Amino acid sequence: xxxxxxxxxxxxxxxxxxxxxxxxxxxxxxxxxxxxxxxxxxxxxxxxxxxxxxxxxxxxxxxxxxxxxxxxxxxxxxxxxxxxxxxxxxxxxxxxxxxxxxxxxxxxxxxxxxxxxxxxxxxxxxxxxxxxxxxxxxxxxxxxxxxxxxxxxxxxxxxxxxxxxxxxxxxxxxxxxxxxxxxxxxxxxxxxxxxxxxxxxxxxxxxxxxxxxxxxxxxxxxxxxxxxxxxxxxxxxxxxxxxxxxxxx
Amino acid sequence: xxxxxxxxxxxxxxxxxxxxxxxxxxxxxxxxxxxxxxxxxxxxxxxxxxxxxxxxxxxxxxxxxxxxxxxxxxxxxxxxxxxxxxxxxxxxxxxxxxxxxxxxxxxxxxxxxxxxxxxxxxxxxxxxxxxxxxxxxxxxxxxxxxxxxxxxxxxxxxxxxxxxxxxxxxxxxxxxxxxxxxxxxxxxxxxxxxxxxxxxxxxxxxxxxxxxxxxxxxxxxxxxxxxxxxxxxxxxxxxxxxxxxxxxxxxxxxxxxxxxxxxxxxxxxxxxxxxxxxxxxxxxxxxxxxxxxxxxxxxxxxxxxxxxxxxxxxxxxxxxxxx
Ligand SMILES: Cc1cc2nc3c(=O)[nH]c(=O)nc-3n(C[C@H](O)[C@H](O)[C@H](O)COP(=O)(O)OP(=O)(O)OC[C@H]3O[C@@H](n4cnc5c(N)ncnc54)[C@H](O)[C@@H]3O)c2cc1C
Ligand SMILES: Nc1ncnc2c1ncn2[C@@H]1O[C@H](COP(=O)(O)O)[C@@H](O)[C@H]1O
Numbered sequence: 001x002x003x004x005x006x007x008x009x010x011x012x013x014x015x016x017x018x019x020x021x022x023x024x025x026x027x028x029x030x031x032x033x034x035x036x037x038x039x040x041x042x043x044x045x046x047x048x049x050x051x052x053x054x055x056x057x058x059x060x061x062x063x064x065x066x067x068x069x070x071x072x073x074x075x076x077x078x079x080x081x082x083x084x085x086x087x088x089x090x091x092x093x094x095x096x097x098x099x100x101x102x103x104x105x106x107x108x109x110x111x112x113x114x115x116x117x118x119x120x121x122x123x124x125x126x127x128x129x130x131x132x133x134x135x136x137x138x139x140x141x142x143x144x145x146x147x148x149x150x151x152x153x154x155x156x157x158x159x160x161x162x163x164x165x166x167x168x169x170x171x172x173x174x175x176x177x178x179x180x181x182x183x184x185x186x187x188x189x190x191x192x193x194x195x196x197x198x199x200x201x202x203x204x205x206x207x208x209x210x211x212x213x214x215x216x217x218x219x220x221x222x223x224x225x226x227x228x229x230x231x232x233x234x235x236x237x238x239x240x241x242x243x244x245x246x247x248x249x
Numbered sequence: 250x251x252x253x254x255x256x257x258x259x260x261x262x263x264x265x266x267x268x269x270x271x272x273x274x275x276x277x278x279x280x281x282x283x284x285x286x287x288x289x290x291x292x293x294x295x296x297x298x299x300x301x302x303x304x305x306x307x308x309x310x311x312x313x314x315x316x317x318x319x320x321x322x323x324x325x326x327x328x329x330x331x332x333x334x335x336x337x338x339x340x341x342x343x344x345x346x347x348x349x350x351x352x353x354x355x356x357x358x359x360x361x362x363x364x365x366x367x368x369x370x371x372x373x374x375x376x377x378x379x380x381x382x383x384x385x386x387x388x389x390x391x392x393x394x395x396x397x398x399x400x401x402x403x404x405x406x407x408x409x410x411x412x413x414x415x416x417x418x419x420x421x422x423x424x425x426x427x428x429x430x431x432x433x434x435x436x437x438x439x440x441x442x443x444x445x446x447x448x449x450x451x452x453x454x455x456x457x458x459x460x461x462x463x464x465x466x467x468x469x470x471x472x473x474x475x476x477x478x479x480x481x482x483x484x485x486x487x488x489x490x491x492x493x494x495x496x497x498x499x500x501x502x503x504x505x506x507x508x509x510x511x512x513x514x515x516x517x518x519x520x521x522x523x524x525x526x527x528x529x530x531x532x533x534x535x536x537x538x539x540x541x542x543x544x545x546x547x548x549x550x551x552x553x554x555x556x557x558x559x560x561x562x563x564x565x566x567x568x569x570x571x572x
């Protein structure tokens with residue numbers, strides 16, 4: 001079984017966000033970067049699928065600058081066999097990223113292509129299904145439960161008030177949600193081995209996009225809240241405020 | 250004349266509330282652009298509620314009927330929306346589980362970019378300029394959609410419903426040939442499927458401060474007192490197995506924008522805030538006056554939730570009864 005995983009380098013979710021000098025992106029100074037948390041579920045699933053199949057290859061792809069090599073090495077340390085960096089500059093829109101992945105993967109004969117459900121920087125939740133569409137492959141998004149038997153896929157995803165069950169055949173594209181698995185931590189041995197695993201750096205020319213970033217702002221600070229009071233005695237005043245000030249009751 | 254398509258959403262043959270928000274959003278943009286609004290509904294057989302969308306400003310209601318469209322079918326739906334969208338200037342989806350799955354497929358078919366989960370949109374010359382939260386709501390991005398059509402999804406509860414009655418003439422549209430790659434076979438509803446946190450206008454959320462699973466009934470009672478409220482939870486209580494993951498609010502759970510969010514016994518970790526900081530009014534009940542949740546709360550009560558909650562439930566009930 002040949003499996004691809006797309007892994008994005010993103011700021012740690014606890015990082016303080018400061019708008020950069022260009023007014024459009026974040027100031028990266030002092031920000032710790034990590035593998036996108038949802039992509040870790042994808043990595044774990046790739047490893048588990050290969051282990052179950054008893055044979056095959058797992059390949060991690062990342063699109064971005066030089067620094068994404070470090071992120072790829074984390075995946076290699078977790079057990080992924082090799083890495084590909086589609087090296088490029090800028091922050092392309094989702095369709096542009098999908099086009100680059102689709103082109104890079106079109107002739108690779110992957111049985112499964114895994115994505116995270118969304119990247120925690122842009123919150124786009126789109127690159128997976130777009131790539132699938134461009135490749136003409138079946139796609140189930142935000143998968144929280146998966147079974148693959150003899151090329152038949154059954155996937156479950158959470159929808160409002162229920163769980164949607166889908167079936168398809170391999171090859172397929174899946175985007176991974178929390179709950180799918182528990183990502184393993186890299187072991188020291190894996191970290192050592194990762195240094196020797198192949199990491200192919202391919203410069204790519206990105207297509208023109210159709211989403212232009214005009215600016216990035218911090219959200220308006222929430223107006224200083226007030227402590228209504230202490231204990232149950234404060235309840236009547238809270239009710240009054242909810243009714244007459246916030247007008248939500 | 251320019252035309253905007255609002256993609257509606259049905260479940261079990263009934264329109265979902267978010268559909269009216271999508272039509273309202275389309276109408277607001279259409280009025281600025283001098284465009285018409287087509288509301289597109291995909292289903293198997295009649296869908297109840299479609300006669301209501303004219304009230305929110307649909308000039309036409311387009312129905313795409315197919316025997317397989319009772320449940321959401323990604324390939325058939327995407328092909329149909331892409332075909333109905335021919336020549337339109339914008340396609341608007343609700344950013345629900347279905348909308349977020351469908352919109353990027355349609356955008357890719359049409360070869361245009363997609364603005365996900367926007368919370369605001371204006372018209373700038375020939376283009377739409379949208380605002381959307383990024384970095385878990387820690388920043389707002391402003392983007393211009395230069396593709397044609399513009400494809401976007403609107404976060405539920407961010408567009409207040411506004412009436413703007415139009416004719417809403419119903420027309421059926423053809424379902425094109427499509428290849429079914431994925432089949433949705435069923436929707437399993439959890440027992441007593443409640444209002445979803447991501448869509449409710451009031452959310453009462455509980456955290457580890459509740460001490461044990463059974464105490465969540467205090468949260469449920471307050472939600473019931475409000476009437477139309479959903480129960481939410483922090484990750485700590487989901488990990489502890491007290492609540493289902495479907496109720497989790499935050500970075501690895503759902504993003505909610507209700508009119509009222511009541512956080513009870515929740516400390517307000519950054520990952521929790523990522524999911525609820527865009528709520529219009531936030532109430533926090535916590536015994537620790539220094540809990541970070543008070544930094545984002547509009548109204549806070551410092552105290553023991555086991556004393557505050559029963560009283561609050563009682564007072565909300567009273568207030569509701571008074572009307
Ligand atoms: C990658 C990652 C993703 C995460 N994603 C999420 C997410 O999606 N959602 C999420 O919620 N968390 C998430 N977390 C976890 C988050 O960091 C916190 O651990 C979690 O939100 C804490 O839950 P809590 O507030 O219920 O518990 P605690 O932090 O333990 O807070 C309990 C609160 O209850 C108060 N309390 C206790 N007893 C009483 C009482 N009798 N009366 C009143 N108040 C009382 C305490 O003062 C305290 O403030 C994530 C963490 C990581 C690392
Ligand atoms: N630059 C990138 N490099 C690698 N993977 C990416 C990149 N951008 C998006 N992805 C993948 O696509 C998923 C969804 O991202 P997004 O649509 O940007 O929210 C992520 O979880 C990754 O799996």
